[in-house]
Amino acid sequence: MKSTMYFFCGKALHATLLSTIMLAGTGSAAMAESTHFDYAHQAEWNQVHGDRQSPIALDVNKATPDLDDDADDSIRISGRTSDAVVVDNTNTIQVNVLPGNFATIRGRRFQLQQFHFHxxxxxVVNGKRYPLELHLVYKAKNGRLAVIGVLFQEGAVNPAFDAIMRRVIRAGRAEPMREFDISQLLPANLSYFHYLGSLTTPPLSQNVEWHVLPQPITLSSAQLDDFHRYYTANSRALQPRNDREVLYHQETKP
Structure with missing residues (x-):
């Protein structure tokens, strides 16, 4: 793993804290210490064999309604996190976090590892591809990964996105964020599509629980241009659904 330097207001941060944050990242984008891979040559990626790959096209008219009234299948996310690190890992802009931020997803507890953008x-949701997608990567105590996908459309400025992009320096460097409110990157309604898929970057491992929120949030065209200064196309191509069940959970609670 290459050595990495970290700075905050011109002062070196505690190495142990930062190493812990950097090693926490895992999931559908590569970790901060991963090697670069080429999105223009995805056919050359070393794929783990399997027919449950991600991403896929999602359509509410082709999904199975989640009608289990006896279970609480809502998503509940603890929004505020501290001591996060923003890094350009050569594949995406990623925010690695220390343990302590949790989500309850379909009745089970997961801990946030990192989040990043594509x-x-x-x-593709209901026939539409959006300009940006956020992946919040969570891990259960038994090692199971769950990813919450959030879609962005052009519109009003998103201050939370600005807070992240202000800390991007360049590949191989990172900038800490003392405090961040994840709820500012979430829509008001947490209805979701749910299916079993994979990581969307090598090694493309399967058995990842996906929860994609169809209600988009906004960022401005200038903010999208800011992200495009670093990455203009870092998305995996759509994969076959292959008869997988896709559930659609309609959240009606306030």
Whole structure:
């Protein structure tokens, strides 16, 4: 793993804290210490064999309604995190976090590992591909990964996105964020599509639980241009659904 330097207001940060944050990242984008891979030559990626790959096209008219009234299948996310690190890992802009931020997803507890962005969106939702997609990568105590996908459309400025992009320096360097409110990157309605898929970058491992929120949030065209200064196309191509069941959970609670 290459050595990495970290700076905050011109002062070196505690190495142990930062190493822990950097090693926490895992999931559908590569970790900060991963090697670069080429999105223009995805056919050459070393794929783990399997027919449950991600991303896929999602359509509410082709999904199975989640009608289990006896279970609480809502998503609940603890929004505020501290001591995060923003890094350009040569594949995406990624925010690695220390343990302590959790989500309850379909009745189970997961801990946030990292979150990152893809442009354009990897999932196509109801026939539409969006300019940006956020992946919040969570891990259960038994090692199971769950990813929450959030879609962005052009519109009003998103201050939380600005807070991240201000800390991007260049590949191989990172900038800490003392505090961040993840809820500012989430839509008001947490309805979701749910299916079993894979990581969307090598090694493309399967058995990842996907929860893609169809209600988009906004960022401005200038913010999208800012991201495109680093990455203009870091999305995996759509994969076959292959008869997988896709559930659609309609959230009706306030």
């Amino acid at each position: 442009t354009p969106s990897e999932h």
